[in-house]
Amino acid sequence: MTRPDRVALADEWIIEARVPSFVSRLGQLGAYRDMIRYTAVRALEKMYSRTVLGRLWLFIRPFFEVVVGTVIFGNIIGVQSENIPYFLFFLIGMTIWNLFGGSLMWITRSLEMNHGVLKNAYFPRVILPLGNAAPAWTNFGICVVVIVLTSVYYYAAEQRMYLVAGLRTLAAIAAVALTALLALAVGLWTSVLGVNARDVRFALGYATQFWFYLTPVIYPVSVIPERWRWLAKANPMAPLVETFKWGMLGVGHLDWASLSVSVATIVVVLGAGCWFFNRSDPAAFDRI
Amino acid sequence: MVQPAGVESSRVGSTGVDHSVHVRNLTKCYRVGYRKPKFVPRVGVTVLRGCGLLRAAHETKDIWALRDVSFTVKRGSILGIIGPAGAGKTTLLRILARITLPTAGHVRGRGRVLPLLGVENSLNTDRSGRDNIMLCAALSGIPRDRIRHCEGDIVDFAGIGDVIDMPLKRYSSEMRLRLAFSVVMHGQPDILLADEMLALVDEGFRERAVERLLQAGKSGMTTLIVSRDIPTIARMCDEVLWLNAGEMVSCGDAATVVNEYQRGRPDVAGTRNGGLPRGLLA
Numbered sequence: 001m002t003r004p005d006r007v008a009l010a011d012e013w014i015i016e017a018r019v020p021s022f023v024s025r026l027g028q029l030g031a032y033r034d035m036i037r038y039t040a041v042r043a044l045e046k047m048y049s050r051t052v053l054g055r056l057w058l059f060i061r062p063f064f065e066v067v068v069g070t071v072i073f074g075n076i077i078g079v080q081s082e083n084i085p086y087f088l089f090f091l092i093g094m095t096i097w098n099l100f101g102g103s104l105m106w107i108t109r110s111l112e113m114n115h116g117v118l119k120n121a122y123f124p125r126v127i128l129p130l131g132n133a134a135p136a137w138t139n140f141g142i143c144v145v146v147i148v149l150t151s152v153y154y155y156a157a158e159q160r161m162y163l164v165a166g167l168r169t170l171a172a173i174a175a176v177a178l179t180a181l182l183a184l185a186v187g188l189w190t191s192v193l194g195v196n197a198r199d200v201r202f203a204l205g206y207a208t209q210f211w212f213y214l215t216p217v218i219y220p221v222s223v224i225p226e227r228w229r230w231l232a233k234a235n236p237m238a239p240l241v242e243t244f245k246w247g248m249l250g251v252g253h254l255d256w257a258s259l260s261v262s263v264a265t266i267v268v269v270l271g272a273g274c275w276f277f278n279r280s281d282p283a284a285f286d287r288i
Numbered sequence: 289m290v291q292p293a294g295v296e297s298s299r300v301g302s303t304g305v306d307h308s309v310h311v312r313n314l315t316k317c318y319r320v321g322y323r324k325p326k327f328v329p330r331v332g333v334t335v336l337r338g339c340g341l342l343r344a345a346h347e348t349k350d351i352w353a354l355r356d357v358s359f360t361v362k363r364g365s366i367l368g369i370i371g372p373a374g375a376g377k378t379t380l381l382r383i384l385a386r387i388t389l390p391t392a393g394h395v396r397g398r399g400r401v402l403p404l405l406g407v408e409n410s411l412n413t414d415r416s417g418r419d420n421i422m423l424c425a426a427l428s429g430i431p432r433d434r435i436r437h438c439e440g441d442i443v444d445f446a447g448i449g450d451v452i453d454m455p456l457k458r459y460s461s462e463m464r465l466r467l468a469f470s471v472v473m474h475g476q477p478d479i480l481l482a483d484e485m486l487a488l489v490d491e492g493f494r495e496r497a498v499e500r501l502l503q504a505g506k507s508g509m510t511t512l513i514v515s516r517d518i519p520t521i522a523r524m525c526d527e528v529l530w531l532n533a534g535e536m537v538s539c540g541d542a543a544t545v546v547n548e549y550q551r552g553r554p555d556v557a558g559t560r561n562g563g564l565p566r567g568l569l570a
Binding site for chain 1: 318319383384385386387388389390391392393394395396397398399400403405406407409410412414422423425426427428429431432440478
């Protein structure tokens with residue numbers, strides 16, 4: 001079929017009762033990429049809006065967390081840390097965990113926080129979970145800088161470099177990417193469910209805390225008794241934390257078996273999450 | 289699936305007199321209330337609810353915001369949408385802007401659709417008006433390159449002078465609306481969806497806005513505008529769509545429909561309970 005107005009025809013669109021496919025919406029992300037940035041900026045500003053110390057909180061919060069954690073778990077309880085200073089061990093564990101926990105929390109709140117925008121502008125809704133994870137990433141970046149500074153300090157004080165570099169760093173980066181995907185995978189579910197029931201947000205707080213203690217963040221996998229090891233193998237977050245520690249510090253080992261279980265879990269939950277998020281779109285957002 | 293309507297519109301399109309928006313049997317039903325939890329035994333739910341431990345479930349209710357609405361808007365024309373509160377005017381524009389999905393029916397159209405449906409309320413109030421121009425463009429779906437070079441024009445047309453560099457929270461709601469209108473118009477829409485803006489701005493700006501819409505219409509922009517400002521609608525629109533309780537009462541030549549509307553057709557006014565959607569009263 002030849003038409004003189006081929007260009008105009010390309011602009012033709014149709015709106016139907018059925019939900020557009022997730023893939024077609026992903027295709028629009030390029031055109032709306034500015035929105036990702038704006039969502040991210042908004043989330044960051046919300047993090048320290050109406051505070052006196054402002055951006056300083058970005059540094060204060062992780063600092064307190066790590067110092068208090070080190071004193072309690074490292075000094076008082078005396079958790080072993082495979083010959084690494086507990087401060088560094090704990091800092092590295094918390095860095096990767098907070099990327100997960102923080103992203104999950106911000107992603108879960110993404111729809112509810114931006115409900116005004118949902119009512120009067122169109123853009124692929126998946127932008128909100130993507131952009132809203134920005135505070136968690138900022139926190140992660142700050143922690144990585146602190147990790148480097150800390151190991152420089154230990155190098156100066158003890159003439160020993162704890163951080164390892166090289167091919168292992170790639171494993172650490174892969175662990176970071178998988179962690180972000182896992183948070184997104186769970187967050188796609190919780191964000192939609194949280195629109196209709198705030199219970200989700202409350203429950204998630206407790207669930208994440210429980211999950212945190214099940215994951216070898218504050219202790220190495222090696223201290224888990226044999227009969228409870230399966231718990232660490234089934235937990236998709238455990239091998240990611242272990243891999244990150246392995247990649248950064250060279251302690252522990254890569255457990256390919258549990259890593260593949262983790263990747264498989266992420267693929268399934270993320271795939272189903274995309275479907276669920278897309279399918280729920282009109283139902284959830286008409287109610288918001 | 290090729291709808292007969294679409295085939296017709298493309299055929300007309302190739303001869304130059306194309307239709308810009310083609311709405312067929314558009315229906316939208318909002319479901320309110322919460323369904324009973326499916327997986328919990330009925331007795332358990334009753335007991336929990338009796339103790340006040342579970343949120344009481346209202347029976348779900350369907351509100352038909354739009355029912356079987358069909359109309360066509362010609363390229364370059366202005367369609368006014370009028371009707372009492374709860375008639376489905378905003379819902380119609382929201383569907384066209386893809387903010388919500390229709391329950392049934394479809395819309396075909398051609399060209400870039402830019403909505404002006406309260407985007408001014410979603411801007412960043414801590415930043416200046418100037419900083420918000422880009423955000424407003426992003427929210428409306430206007431590519432960055434299209435706006436970047438005409439920041440000066442946008443500020444001029446909005447006519448808010450030096451205020452542009454003050455944080456948005458110091459703006460009146462009218463100033464925000466002016467800024468948003470200016471941004472969207474500079475995004476060069478093929479189809480503009482405007483919700484109740486005429487009644488919210490002062491007379492001077494309204495005249496400039498109307499003039500701008502008429503001028504843009506001559507160069508091919510189609511406008512769908514909702515308003516309660518009936519005299520202005522009668523003056524500027526080519527056609528008017530009258531909605532009542534989600535149903536189309538009449539659609540056609542502006543003067544005729546506005547006339548009918550102002551006389552208030554007794555058969556409509558009498559049966560529709562003062563214009564509230566039927567679902568609300570059911």
